[in-house]
Amino acid sequence: MPETAKEKEELFTMLEVAKIVGCSKSTVYRVVKENHLRAKKKKGQAKLYDETLIKLVRTKIDDINSSKEPFQRISIETLQKQLDIKDKQIEQLNEQLKMAQINLNQSQQLALEQSKKIKELEAPKETAESVKETPKKKSLFERIFGI
Template identity: 55%
Template sequence: MSETVKNNRTLYTMLEMAKIAGTSKSTVYRTIKEKHIKPTKHKGQSNLYDEAVLKLIISKIEEDSVSHDPVQRISIEALQKQLETKDKQIDQLNEQLRMAQINLSQSQQLQLQQAKKIRELESPEENQDIQKKPESIKKPTSKDVSDDTKTKKKDSWWRRLFS
């Protein structure tokens, strides 16, 4: 908490000045150390500084931020260009992915149509085979029967046993 001295001057600790300036306590400490600023008053282990020191700290922080600003601006611009490039690349990849999905869908449709046509072509052949079988089946003749008996005689007794 800031403290008021007899002549209405407000005194601040390093932490209070850091909060007011919007920076860290170590930055305030470094600035005080660089400028060789002596505390206005000691209260226990805390050093108290007046408003002039606070204004000096704030001006030093603003000066540092302005001196870094061109570098930051250039860095930000470079990063923005990189982001734009990456966005374009992402858009291109998304377009390629969309086209690949369309091609895949078309390929699957063609494969289904081919499979359907193959099934259609195979099914009439089966019907034709069934129609041909009754014609190819003949009534056994005496010659065919005699051939069968000859083959049976030639079979060993093991075959006759298990057939």
């Protein structure tokens, strides 16, 4: 017995439609409910739908995506501006860090010089006076006889 055009028509379950379109089963169910679609056939408890459901689900997803595009574009632009601001702040902080390192190096050098000067001042000085021998006191005998 030859098959008629209706019998050759491919039918899909909601889960199969969801896999084909790349969405969730609940999205397919929502499209069926919104458009008041009826199943073409039932196989056990599974309801079978034709390709019109696939087309409807795709158009619904395209509509959702196109309505989100302006919002996404605005969000991306906003985030890009925020990133630019953060990049400038990072550059400023890096400059401040460089200056702080330079100041730290200078202060360490000054502290080192000061400690050297303090050590020099605390160390006993050997001047020409201290190097000169103080004349010995001559004894009485040396003074009388001039020896």
